[in-house]
Amino acid sequence: MLDPKCLRGDLLATAANLARRGFVLDVAYVEKIExxxxxxxxxxxxxxxxxxxxxxxxxxxxSKGEDVAPLLAxxxxxxxxxxxxxxxxxxxxxxxTQLQMGVPNLLHESVPDGRDEHSxxxxxxxxxxxxxxxxxxxxxxxxxxxxxDFESAGKISGARxxxxxxxxxxxxxxxxxxxxxTHTRDHGYKEMYVPYLVTEQTLTGTGQLPKFKQDLFxxxxxxxxxxxxxxxxxxxxxxxxxILAPESLPLKFTAHTPCFRSEAGAHGKDTRGMIRQHQFxxxxxxxxxxxxxxxxxxxxxxxxxxxxxxxxxxxxxVLALCAGxxxxxxxxTYDLEVWLPSQRKYREISSCSNCESFQARRMQARWRNPxxxxxxxxxxxxxxxxxxxRALVAILxxxxxxxxxxxVPEVLLPYMGGVTRLTAG
RNA sequence: GGAAGCGUGGCCGAGCGGUUGAAGGCACUAGUCUUGAAAACUAGCAACGGGGCGACUCGUUCGUGAGUUCGAAUCUCACCGCUUCCA
Numbered sequence: 001m002l003d004p005k006c007l008r009g010d011l012l013a014t015a016a017n018l019a020r021r022g023f024v025l026d027v028a029y030v031e032k033i034e035x036x037x038x039x040x041x042x043x044x045x046x047x048x049x050x051x052x053x054x055x056x057x058x059x060x061x062x063s064k065g066e067d068v069a070p071l072l073a074x075x076x077x078x079x080x081x082x083x084x085x086x087x088x089x090x091x092x093x094x095x096x097t098q099l100q101m102g103v104p105n106l107l108h109e110s111v112p113d114g115r116d117e118h119s120x121x122x123x124x125x126x127x128x129x130x131x132x133x134x135x136x137x138x139x140x141x142x143x144x145x146x147x148x149d150f151e152s153a154g155k156i157s158g159a160r161x162x163x164x165x166x167x168x169x170x171x172x173x174x175x176x177x178x179x180x181x182t183h184t185r186d187h188g189y190k191e192m193y194v195p196y197l198v199t200e201q202t203l204t205g206t207g208q209l210p211k212f213k214q215d216l217f218x219x220x221x222x223x224x225x226x227x228x229x230x231x232x233x234x235x236x237x238x239x240x241x242x243i244l245a246p247e248s249l250p251l252k253f254t255a256h257t258p259c260f261r262s263e264a265g266a267h268g269k270d271t272r273g274m275i276r277q278h279q280f281x282x283x284x285x286x287x288x289x290x291x292x293x294x295x296x297x298x299x300x301x302x303x304x305x306x307x308x309x310x311x312x313x314x315x316x317x318v319l320a321l322c323a324g325x326x327x328x329x330x331x332x333t334y335d336l337e338v339w340l341p342s343q344r345k346y347r348e349i350s351s352c353s354n355c356e357s358f359q360a361r362r363m364q365a366r367w368r369n370p371x372x373x374x375x376x377x378x379x380x381x382x383x384x385x386x387x388x389x390r391a392l393v394a395i396l397x398x399x400x401x402x403x404x405x406x407x408v409p410e411v412l413l414p415y416m417g418g419v420t421r422l423t424a425g
Numbered sequence: 426g427g428a429a430g431c432g433u434g435g436c437c438g439a440g441c442g443g444u445u446g447a448a449g450g451c452a453c454u455a456g457u458c459u460u461g462a463a464a465a466c467u468a469g470c471a472a473c474g475g476g477g478c479g480a481c482u483c484g485u486u487c488g489u490g491a492g493u494u495c496g497a498a499u500c501u502c503a504c505c506g507c508u509u510c511c512a
Contacts, residue, residue, distance in 0.1 A: 004474095041475055045484045052484090055496035059443035068495085075495035223505085243435060243472090364473095368435080373454080375435095375472075 001100055001207075001361045008034055017106045020323035022115060025103065033096055040089040047082040054078050101210055105358040107323055108295075108332040114322030120335070121322065126306065127315030129339050134402045138342035139393040140273040142400045143168065145424035148274070159271070160263060160278040162389075167419050171395070171408065172281070174415035175388050176256050179283040179308055183385055187304045189254035189285065194234035196257055197225040202237045205363040207329035207355075214264045217278075227260035231284035232382040239288050240363035243375045249367055250297060251288040254385065256281065274389045275347065281388035287381040290367065291357065294379035295332075298354040302334045305350045305385045311411045314394050315339040317346050331356045336386065338394045349390045352383030 006014040007030055015025040054075035061068045112121045140148065147165035156163070164172055183189040197219065203209040203226055208216060217227040228234055235253050244251075259282050263269075270276035285304060287297045302318065309316045321333040330353035337346035357377040360366070366375040399406050406422040413420065 038475080041484090045475065048485085049483060052496080055494095056444065058495050062443080072495055077495095079495065245435080366472095368453095373470085 044085040115324040119322035120319040123318045125317040136341040139396040142396045174412045183254040192255040231255040231257040235286045239365040244367040253286045285385040302352040350384040350386040
Protein backbone atom coordinates (compact mmCIF):
# COMPACT_ATOMS: atom_id res chain seq x y z
CA MET A 1 0.00 0.00 0.00
CA LEU A 2 1.28 3.43 -0.90
CA ASP A 3 1.49 6.30 1.50
CA PRO A 4 -1.99 7.89 1.25
CA LYS A 5 -0.20 11.21 0.76
CA CYS A 6 0.96 9.92 -2.63
CA LEU A 7 -2.70 9.97 -3.65
CA ARG A 8 -3.14 13.58 -2.54
CA GLY A 9 -0.32 16.08 -2.97
CA ASP A 10 1.84 15.08 -5.92
CA LEU A 11 -0.71 12.87 -7.59
CA LEU A 12 0.76 13.44 -11.03
CA ALA A 13 4.24 12.33 -9.95
CA THR A 14 2.69 9.19 -8.44
CA ALA A 15 0.77 8.50 -11.62
CA ALA A 16 3.92 8.98 -13.71
CA ASN A 17 5.88 6.52 -11.59
CA LEU A 18 3.09 3.95 -11.79
CA ALA A 19 2.82 4.47 -15.54
CA ARG A 20 6.37 3.10 -15.89
CA ARG A 21 4.92 -0.25 -14.84
CA GLY A 22 2.06 0.11 -17.23
CA PHE A 23 -0.32 0.79 -14.36
CA VAL A 24 -2.89 3.43 -15.17
CA LEU A 25 -3.95 5.53 -12.21
CA ASP A 26 -7.24 7.30 -12.86
CA VAL A 27 -6.14 10.70 -11.61
CA ALA A 28 -9.49 12.41 -12.13
CA TYR A 29 -11.30 9.69 -10.21
CA VAL A 30 -8.80 9.76 -7.34
CA GLU A 31 -9.05 13.54 -7.11
CA LYS A 32 -12.82 13.39 -7.08
CA ILE A 33 -13.05 10.70 -4.41
CA GLU A 34 -10.35 12.38 -2.28
CA UNK A 35 -12.16 15.70 -2.43
CA UNK A 36 -15.39 14.08 -1.34
CA UNK A 37 -13.62 12.12 1.41
CA UNK A 38 -12.24 15.32 2.82
CA UNK A 39 -15.66 16.99 2.90
CA UNK A 40 -17.35 14.02 4.50
CA UNK A 41 -14.64 13.54 7.08
CA UNK A 42 -14.70 17.18 8.17
CA UNK A 43 -18.47 17.04 8.41
CA UNK A 44 -18.49 13.77 10.38
CA UNK A 45 -15.83 15.08 12.76
CA UNK A 46 -17.85 18.24 13.32
CA UNK A 47 -21.04 16.31 14.04
CA UNK A 48 -19.22 13.95 16.34
CA UNK A 49 -17.74 16.82 18.35
CA UNK A 50 -21.26 18.26 18.59
CA UNK A 51 -22.67 14.92 19.74
CA UNK A 52 -19.92 14.52 22.35
CA UNK A 53 -20.57 18.01 23.70
CA UNK A 54 -24.29 17.24 23.90
CA UNK A 55 -23.69 14.02 25.82
CA UNK A 56 -21.39 15.82 28.19
CA UNK A 57 -24.02 18.50 28.81
CA UNK A 58 -26.54 15.80 29.76
CA UNK A 59 -24.07 14.37 32.24
CA UNK A 60 -23.39 17.76 33.77
CA UNK A 61 -27.08 18.66 34.08
CA UNK A 62 -27.89 15.31 35.59
CA SER A 63 -25.21 15.62 38.26
CA LYS A 64 -26.65 19.01 39.22
CA GLY A 65 -30.14 17.57 39.36
CA GLU A 66 -31.48 19.74 36.56
CA ASP A 67 -34.18 18.75 34.07
CA VAL A 68 -32.43 16.94 31.23
CA ALA A 69 -35.40 16.29 28.94
CA PRO A 70 -34.73 19.14 26.46
CA LEU A 71 -31.01 18.32 26.36
CA LEU A 72 -31.80 14.68 25.71
CA ALA A 73 -34.01 15.54 22.77
CA UNK A 74 -31.28 17.70 21.26
CA UNK A 75 -28.62 15.03 21.82
CA UNK A 76 -30.80 12.43 20.19
CA UNK A 77 -31.22 14.61 17.14
CA UNK A 78 -27.46 15.20 16.87
CA UNK A 79 -26.82 11.52 17.25
CA UNK A 80 -29.07 10.76 14.31
CA UNK A 81 -27.31 13.34 12.14
CA UNK A 82 -23.97 11.85 13.04
CA UNK A 83 -25.06 8.33 12.20
CA UNK A 84 -26.03 9.45 8.73
CA UNK A 85 -22.76 11.27 8.09
CA UNK A 86 -20.74 8.33 9.39
CA UNK A 87 -22.56 5.96 7.08
CA UNK A 88 -21.72 8.07 4.05
CA UNK A 89 -18.09 8.44 5.10
CA UNK A 90 -17.67 4.74 5.71
CA UNK A 91 -19.04 3.85 2.29
CA UNK A 92 -16.62 6.25 0.65
CA UNK A 93 -13.70 5.09 2.76
CA UNK A 94 -14.35 1.52 1.68
CA UNK A 95 -14.23 2.61 -1.93
CA UNK A 96 -10.96 4.43 -1.32
CA THR A 97 -9.41 1.48 0.51
CA GLN A 98 -10.35 -0.82 -2.32
CA LEU A 99 -8.60 1.52 -4.72
CA GLN A 100 -5.49 1.80 -2.54
CA MET A 101 -5.18 -1.95 -2.09
CA GLY A 102 -5.05 -2.38 -5.84
CA VAL A 103 -2.26 0.12 -6.52
CA PRO A 104 1.25 -1.37 -6.85
CA ASN A 105 4.37 -0.02 -5.16
CA LEU A 106 6.28 2.94 -6.54
CA LEU A 107 9.45 1.98 -8.42
CA HIS A 108 12.93 2.91 -7.32
CA GLU A 109 14.62 5.35 -9.67
CA SER A 110 17.30 2.80 -10.60
CA VAL A 111 14.76 0.39 -12.11
CA PRO A 112 15.31 0.19 -15.90
CA ASP A 113 12.48 1.07 -18.27
CA GLY A 114 10.66 -1.63 -20.19
CA ARG A 115 7.35 -3.37 -20.61
CA ASP A 116 8.18 -7.03 -20.02
CA GLU A 117 10.93 -9.53 -19.27
CA HIS A 118 12.69 -8.80 -22.59
CA SER A 119 13.83 -5.45 -21.18
CA UNK A 120 15.34 -6.81 -17.98
CA UNK A 121 18.89 -5.64 -17.51
CA UNK A 122 21.68 -8.15 -17.02
CA UNK A 123 23.83 -6.92 -14.14
CA UNK A 124 26.45 -9.68 -13.96
CA UNK A 125 27.20 -13.31 -14.79
CA UNK A 126 29.01 -15.94 -12.82
CA UNK A 127 30.46 -19.22 -14.05
CA UNK A 128 30.76 -20.58 -17.55
CA UNK A 129 28.25 -23.05 -18.95
CA UNK A 130 29.81 -26.48 -19.11
CA UNK A 131 30.91 -27.88 -22.49
CA UNK A 132 29.25 -31.28 -22.97
CA UNK A 133 30.89 -34.02 -25.01
CA UNK A 134 27.40 -35.47 -25.47
CA UNK A 135 23.94 -34.03 -26.04
CA UNK A 136 22.71 -32.97 -22.57
CA UNK A 137 19.28 -34.28 -21.61
CA UNK A 138 16.68 -32.26 -19.79
CA UNK A 139 16.03 -32.84 -16.09
CA UNK A 140 13.05 -35.10 -16.76
CA UNK A 141 15.03 -37.41 -18.99
CA UNK A 142 17.87 -37.40 -16.47
CA UNK A 143 15.62 -37.66 -13.44
CA UNK A 144 13.11 -40.32 -14.36
CA UNK A 145 15.57 -43.22 -14.31
CA UNK A 146 16.80 -41.90 -10.95
CA UNK A 147 13.40 -41.89 -9.27
CA UNK A 148 11.57 -38.79 -10.49
CA ASP A 149 8.02 -40.04 -10.93
CA PHE A 150 5.39 -37.86 -12.57
CA GLU A 151 3.06 -40.76 -13.28
CA SER A 152 2.52 -41.58 -9.61
CA ALA A 153 2.16 -37.91 -8.79
CA GLY A 154 -0.48 -37.57 -11.49
CA LYS A 155 -2.38 -40.52 -10.07
CA ILE A 156 -2.28 -39.10 -6.54
CA SER A 157 -2.75 -35.39 -7.16
CA GLY A 158 -2.93 -34.57 -10.87
CA ALA A 159 -0.72 -32.40 -13.03
CA ARG A 160 2.10 -30.21 -11.71
CA UNK A 161 3.11 -32.49 -8.86
CA UNK A 162 6.04 -34.83 -8.49
CA UNK A 163 7.03 -37.91 -6.50
CA UNK A 164 10.69 -38.63 -5.88
CA UNK A 165 12.30 -41.69 -4.38
CA UNK A 166 15.58 -42.88 -2.93
CA UNK A 167 18.79 -40.92 -3.39
CA UNK A 168 17.01 -38.34 -5.52
CA UNK A 169 14.65 -37.51 -2.65
CA UNK A 170 17.68 -37.36 -0.39
CA UNK A 171 19.47 -34.96 -2.71
CA UNK A 172 16.38 -32.77 -2.63
CA UNK A 173 16.46 -32.79 1.17
CA UNK A 174 20.22 -32.19 1.18
CA UNK A 175 19.69 -28.97 -0.73
CA UNK A 176 17.32 -27.71 1.97
CA UNK A 177 19.74 -28.57 4.75
CA UNK A 178 22.70 -27.08 2.94
CA UNK A 179 20.96 -23.79 2.27
CA UNK A 180 19.60 -23.38 5.80
CA UNK A 181 22.99 -24.22 7.29
CA THR A 182 24.80 -21.80 5.01
CA HIS A 183 22.47 -18.91 5.74
CA THR A 184 22.42 -19.43 9.49
CA ARG A 185 26.12 -20.22 9.85
CA ASP A 186 27.73 -17.91 7.27
CA HIS A 187 25.21 -15.15 6.63
CA GLY A 188 23.81 -14.38 10.08
CA TYR A 189 20.21 -15.46 9.61
CA LYS A 190 17.90 -16.80 12.30
CA GLU A 191 16.14 -19.97 11.23
CA MET A 192 12.38 -19.92 11.67
CA TYR A 193 9.69 -22.57 11.55
CA VAL A 194 6.34 -21.09 10.54
CA PRO A 195 2.76 -22.14 9.69
CA TYR A 196 1.96 -23.14 6.12
CA LEU A 197 -1.69 -22.13 6.46
CA VAL A 198 -2.38 -18.46 7.02
CA THR A 199 -5.28 -16.05 7.37
CA GLU A 200 -6.59 -13.53 4.91
CA GLN A 201 -5.17 -10.72 7.03
CA THR A 202 -1.69 -12.19 6.83
CA LEU A 203 -1.84 -12.39 3.04
CA THR A 204 -3.19 -8.85 2.89
CA GLY A 205 -0.18 -7.71 4.91
CA THR A 206 2.32 -8.92 2.32
CA GLY A 207 0.16 -7.90 -0.65
CA GLN A 208 -1.04 -11.20 -2.13
CA LEU A 209 -4.60 -10.30 -1.17
CA PRO A 210 -6.99 -8.90 -2.17
CA LYS A 211 -5.62 -8.68 -5.70
CA PHE A 212 -4.09 -12.09 -6.37
CA LYS A 213 -6.59 -14.47 -4.84
CA GLN A 214 -6.69 -16.55 -8.00
CA ASP A 215 -3.03 -17.54 -7.49
CA LEU A 216 -3.69 -19.06 -4.06
CA PHE A 217 -5.05 -22.34 -2.78
CA UNK A 218 -7.55 -21.96 0.02
CA UNK A 219 -9.15 -24.43 2.36
CA UNK A 220 -12.71 -24.54 3.56
CA UNK A 221 -13.55 -24.38 7.23
CA UNK A 222 -15.22 -22.24 9.84
CA UNK A 223 -12.52 -19.71 9.09
CA UNK A 224 -10.96 -19.83 5.67
CA UNK A 225 -7.22 -20.35 5.52
CA UNK A 226 -4.85 -20.15 2.59
CA UNK A 227 -1.82 -22.26 1.73
CA UNK A 228 1.24 -20.05 1.62
CA UNK A 229 2.63 -19.28 -1.85
CA UNK A 230 5.99 -18.44 -0.26
CA UNK A 231 7.53 -18.29 3.23
CA UNK A 232 7.77 -14.53 2.71
CA UNK A 233 4.13 -14.38 3.83
CA UNK A 234 4.30 -15.90 7.33
CA UNK A 235 7.87 -14.76 8.02
CA UNK A 236 7.39 -11.11 7.08
CA UNK A 237 4.16 -11.02 9.07
CA UNK A 238 6.12 -11.87 12.22
CA UNK A 239 6.63 -8.13 12.65
CA UNK A 240 3.05 -7.14 11.90
CA UNK A 241 1.59 -4.69 14.46
CA UNK A 242 4.96 -4.34 16.17
CA ILE A 243 7.02 -1.33 17.16
CA LEU A 244 10.58 -2.63 17.06
CA ALA A 245 13.44 -1.28 19.13
CA PRO A 246 16.11 0.33 16.91
CA GLU A 247 18.83 -1.95 18.26
CA SER A 248 16.86 -5.03 17.19
CA LEU A 249 17.29 -4.09 13.52
CA PRO A 250 18.16 -5.44 11.09
CA LEU A 251 16.23 -8.68 11.55
CA LYS A 252 17.33 -11.44 9.20
CA PHE A 253 15.14 -14.53 9.01
CA THR A 254 15.44 -17.66 6.95
CA ALA A 255 12.85 -20.40 6.70
CA HIS A 256 12.30 -23.53 4.71
CA THR A 257 8.71 -24.15 3.71
CA PRO A 258 6.74 -25.79 0.99
CA CYS A 259 5.04 -23.28 -1.30
CA PHE A 260 1.68 -23.73 -2.98
CA ARG A 261 0.61 -21.94 -6.12
CA SER A 262 -2.43 -22.45 -8.27
CA GLU A 263 -0.53 -21.30 -11.39
CA ALA A 264 -3.79 -20.01 -12.79
CA GLY A 265 -2.88 -18.15 -15.93
CA ALA A 266 0.17 -20.33 -16.56
CA HIS A 267 -1.74 -22.87 -18.65
CA GLY A 268 0.57 -24.58 -21.11
CA LYS A 269 3.69 -22.97 -19.57
CA ASP A 270 6.46 -25.29 -18.39
CA THR A 271 4.11 -28.27 -18.37
CA ARG A 272 7.00 -30.72 -18.52
CA GLY A 273 8.98 -31.51 -15.43
CA MET A 274 9.58 -29.76 -12.14
CA ILE A 275 10.03 -26.18 -13.26
CA ARG A 276 6.51 -25.07 -12.43
CA GLN A 277 4.69 -27.08 -9.76
CA HIS A 278 1.65 -26.55 -7.56
CA GLN A 279 3.81 -27.59 -4.60
CA PHE A 280 7.52 -26.92 -4.25
CA UNK A 281 10.07 -26.27 -1.55
CA UNK A 282 11.93 -23.08 -0.99
CA UNK A 283 14.39 -21.60 1.47
CA UNK A 284 13.42 -17.97 1.93
CA UNK A 285 15.40 -14.98 3.16
CA UNK A 286 13.65 -12.02 4.82
CA UNK A 287 15.17 -8.77 6.07
CA UNK A 288 13.42 -6.23 8.29
CA UNK A 289 15.53 -3.08 8.19
CA UNK A 290 15.75 0.64 8.82
CA UNK A 291 14.56 2.57 5.77
CA UNK A 292 17.95 4.17 5.15
CA UNK A 293 19.68 0.82 4.76
CA UNK A 294 17.21 -1.12 2.65
CA UNK A 295 19.09 -0.78 -0.64
CA UNK A 296 22.32 -1.95 0.94
CA UNK A 297 20.29 -4.82 2.39
CA UNK A 298 18.97 -5.70 -1.08
CA UNK A 299 22.53 -6.09 -2.37
CA UNK A 300 23.46 -8.14 0.68
CA UNK A 301 20.45 -10.43 0.41
CA UNK A 302 21.03 -10.97 -3.30
CA UNK A 303 24.67 -11.84 -2.60
CA UNK A 304 23.52 -14.42 -0.04
CA UNK A 305 21.34 -16.12 -2.63
CA UNK A 306 24.20 -15.98 -5.13
CA UNK A 307 26.52 -17.60 -2.60
CA UNK A 308 24.34 -20.72 -2.74
CA UNK A 309 24.64 -20.99 -6.51
CA UNK A 310 28.38 -20.38 -6.35
CA UNK A 311 28.81 -23.07 -3.72
CA UNK A 312 26.83 -25.45 -5.92
CA UNK A 313 28.99 -24.41 -8.87
CA UNK A 314 25.94 -23.55 -10.96
CA UNK A 315 26.43 -20.85 -13.64
CA UNK A 316 23.98 -18.01 -13.23
CA UNK A 317 23.29 -14.41 -14.08
CA VAL A 318 21.70 -11.54 -12.17
CA LEU A 319 19.01 -9.39 -13.76
CA ALA A 320 17.62 -6.07 -12.61
CA LEU A 321 13.96 -6.41 -13.50
CA CYS A 322 12.58 -3.67 -15.69
CA ALA A 323 9.64 -1.46 -14.73
CA GLY A 324 7.02 -3.66 -16.35
CA UNK A 325 8.33 -6.88 -14.78
CA UNK A 326 8.77 -5.82 -11.14
CA UNK A 327 6.21 -7.45 -8.88
CA UNK A 328 3.23 -5.71 -7.29
CA UNK A 329 4.72 -4.97 -3.87
CA UNK A 330 8.33 -4.45 -4.88
CA UNK A 331 10.19 -1.20 -5.54
CA UNK A 332 13.18 -2.99 -7.03
CA THR A 333 13.87 -6.63 -7.81
CA TYR A 334 16.88 -8.69 -8.83
CA ASP A 335 16.23 -12.07 -10.38
CA LEU A 336 18.84 -14.82 -10.27
CA GLU A 337 18.71 -17.10 -13.28
CA VAL A 338 20.52 -20.43 -13.40
CA TRP A 339 21.87 -22.05 -16.55
CA LEU A 340 19.88 -24.99 -17.89
CA PRO A 341 21.90 -26.82 -20.58
CA SER A 342 18.88 -28.56 -22.09
CA GLN A 343 17.13 -25.27 -22.76
CA ARG A 344 20.39 -23.44 -23.51
CA LYS A 345 18.87 -20.66 -21.38
CA TYR A 346 19.06 -19.07 -17.98
CA ARG A 347 15.92 -19.71 -15.92
CA GLU A 348 14.69 -17.95 -12.78
CA ILE A 349 15.76 -19.61 -9.51
CA SER A 350 15.51 -16.67 -7.12
CA SER A 351 13.85 -13.30 -6.91
CA CYS A 352 15.11 -10.71 -4.43
CA SER A 353 12.98 -7.67 -3.73
CA ASN A 354 13.01 -4.52 -1.68
CA CYS A 355 9.39 -3.73 -0.80
CA GLU A 356 10.41 -0.58 1.06
CA SER A 357 7.45 0.42 3.27
CA PHE A 358 4.76 -1.09 1.01
CA GLN A 359 4.22 -4.21 3.11
CA ALA A 360 5.16 -2.49 6.37
CA ARG A 361 2.32 -0.02 5.89
CA ARG A 362 -0.23 -2.77 5.32
CA MET A 363 1.14 -4.66 8.33
CA GLN A 364 1.75 -1.62 10.55
CA ALA A 365 5.29 -2.90 11.12
CA ARG A 366 7.27 -0.07 12.66
CA TRP A 367 10.42 0.79 14.56
CA ARG A 368 11.10 3.65 16.92
CA ASN A 369 13.46 6.05 15.19
CA PRO A 370 15.79 7.43 17.88
CA UNK A 371 16.30 10.60 15.81
CA UNK A 372 12.62 11.53 16.04
CA UNK A 373 11.45 9.37 18.93
CA UNK A 374 8.49 8.43 16.74
CA UNK A 375 7.39 5.07 15.36
CA UNK A 376 8.17 4.88 11.65
CA UNK A 377 7.55 2.16 9.10
CA UNK A 378 10.33 -0.37 8.57
CA UNK A 379 11.41 -1.58 5.16
CA UNK A 380 10.94 -5.24 4.28
CA UNK A 381 12.89 -7.36 1.82
CA UNK A 382 12.60 -10.92 0.71
CA UNK A 383 14.32 -13.28 -1.62
CA UNK A 384 14.56 -16.96 -2.37
CA UNK A 385 17.74 -18.42 -1.10
CA UNK A 386 17.02 -20.38 -3.34
CA UNK A 387 14.13 -22.41 -4.82
CA UNK A 388 14.80 -26.07 -4.02
CA UNK A 389 12.98 -27.76 -6.89
CA ARG A 390 14.64 -25.59 -9.48
CA ALA A 391 18.03 -26.05 -7.83
CA LEU A 392 17.51 -29.79 -8.13
CA VAL A 393 16.61 -29.36 -11.81
CA ALA A 394 19.77 -27.33 -12.35
CA ILE A 395 21.95 -29.93 -10.63
CA LEU A 396 20.50 -32.82 -12.61
CA UNK A 397 21.12 -31.00 -15.86
CA UNK A 398 24.50 -29.45 -15.10
CA UNK A 399 25.98 -32.48 -13.29
CA UNK A 400 24.70 -35.18 -15.63
CA UNK A 401 27.17 -37.64 -17.08
CA UNK A 402 27.29 -39.54 -20.36
CA UNK A 403 26.18 -42.82 -18.74
CA UNK A 404 23.02 -41.22 -17.28
CA UNK A 405 24.40 -40.82 -13.78
CA UNK A 406 24.58 -37.56 -11.86
CA UNK A 407 27.48 -36.62 -9.61
CA VAL A 408 26.66 -34.96 -6.31
CA PRO A 409 27.96 -31.39 -5.84
CA GLU A 410 30.77 -31.37 -3.34
CA VAL A 411 29.09 -29.11 -0.79
CA LEU A 412 26.14 -31.52 -0.58
CA LEU A 413 28.25 -34.59 0.15
CA PRO A 414 28.07 -34.15 3.96
CA TYR A 415 24.28 -34.48 3.68
CA MET A 416 24.24 -37.51 1.38
CA GLY A 417 25.20 -40.30 3.72
CA GLY A 418 28.00 -41.55 1.51
CA VAL A 419 26.18 -41.26 -1.80
CA THR A 420 28.50 -39.49 -4.25
CA ARG A 421 26.69 -40.24 -7.46
CA LEU A 422 23.07 -40.89 -8.44
CA THR A 423 22.61 -43.89 -10.70
CA ALA A 424 19.61 -45.67 -12.15
CA GLY A 425 18.11 -48.64 -10.38
C1' G B 426 -16.82 -32.24 24.20
C1' G B 427 -18.32 -29.42 29.12
C1' A B 428 -17.16 -25.28 32.94
C1' A B 429 -14.85 -20.82 34.64
C1' G B 430 -11.73 -16.72 34.02
C1' C B 431 -8.81 -13.26 31.27
C1' G B 432 -7.40 -9.88 26.82
C1' U B 433 -6.16 -1.97 28.72
C1' G B 434 -0.46 2.38 26.31
C1' G B 435 6.80 0.12 24.38
C1' C B 436 6.13 -3.46 28.87
C1' C B 437 3.46 -4.62 33.67
C1' G B 438 -1.06 -3.19 35.81
C1' A B 439 -5.66 -0.22 38.03
C1' G B 440 -10.36 1.30 36.39
C1' C B 441 -16.19 -1.84 35.45
C1' G B 442 -21.98 3.77 32.33
C1' G B 443 -20.73 10.41 32.52
C1' U B 444 -15.08 16.18 32.23
C1' U B 445 -10.73 8.83 31.91
C1' G B 446 -6.55 9.11 26.81
C1' A B 447 -7.17 6.23 30.84
C1' A B 448 -4.23 5.81 38.28
C1' G B 449 0.38 3.46 39.71
C1' G B 450 4.92 1.05 38.31
C1' C B 451 8.87 -0.27 34.71
C1' A B 452 11.40 1.45 30.48
C1' C B 453 12.74 5.87 27.89
C1' U B 454 14.18 11.42 27.49
C1' A B 455 15.77 15.99 29.85
C1' G B 456 17.17 18.67 34.28
C1' U B 457 19.16 18.99 39.56
C1' C B 458 23.12 16.74 42.38
C1' U B 459 28.22 14.43 41.04
C1' U B 460 35.13 14.91 38.68
C1' G B 461 32.23 11.14 35.84
C1' A B 462 28.71 7.27 36.44
C1' A B 463 25.06 5.10 39.59
C1' A B 464 21.39 6.28 43.16
C1' A B 465 17.94 9.97 44.62
C1' C B 466 14.83 13.99 43.31
C1' U B 467 12.08 17.08 39.49
C1' A B 468 9.81 17.29 34.79
C1' G B 469 8.37 15.15 30.17
C1' C B 470 6.70 10.84 27.58
C1' A B 471 0.64 6.60 23.42
C1' A B 472 -0.73 5.61 18.49
C1' C B 473 -3.50 6.78 14.29
C1' G B 474 -6.54 10.02 11.04
C1' G B 475 -8.39 15.00 9.56
C1' G B 476 -7.92 20.52 9.22
C1' G B 477 -4.41 24.80 9.41
C1' C B 478 1.77 28.15 6.72
C1' G B 479 1.90 27.93 11.89
C1' A B 480 1.11 28.37 17.48
C1' C B 481 -2.64 24.85 17.35
C1' U B 482 -7.10 22.24 16.82
C1' C B 483 -10.96 18.36 15.93
C1' G B 484 -11.68 13.26 15.88
C1' U B 485 -10.66 7.90 16.57
C1' U B 486 -8.48 3.98 19.41
C1' C B 487 -8.84 -0.10 26.08
C1' G B 488 -8.51 -8.17 21.45
C1' U B 489 -12.07 -7.87 16.72
C1' G B 490 -17.02 -6.94 15.02
C1' A B 491 -22.10 -5.87 15.95
C1' G B 492 -25.68 -3.92 19.51
C1' U B 493 -28.04 -1.09 23.89
C1' U B 494 -27.57 4.29 25.41
C1' C B 495 -27.98 11.25 24.96
C1' G B 496 -23.06 9.11 26.38
C1' A B 497 -19.40 2.59 26.50
C1' A B 498 -12.66 0.61 28.48
C1' U B 499 -17.05 -0.15 31.69
C1' C B 500 -23.58 -3.29 29.83
C1' U B 501 -25.36 -7.25 25.81
C1' C B 502 -24.26 -10.68 21.73
C1' A B 503 -20.93 -13.06 18.26
C1' C B 504 -16.06 -14.12 16.90
C1' C B 505 -10.60 -14.53 17.77
C1' G B 506 -6.66 -15.53 21.24
C1' C B 507 -4.75 -16.98 26.08
C1' U B 508 -5.18 -19.41 31.08
C1' U B 509 -7.28 -22.86 34.49
C1' C B 510 -10.55 -26.91 35.79
C1' C B 511 -13.65 -31.32 34.39
C1' A B 512 -14.54 -35.50 30.96
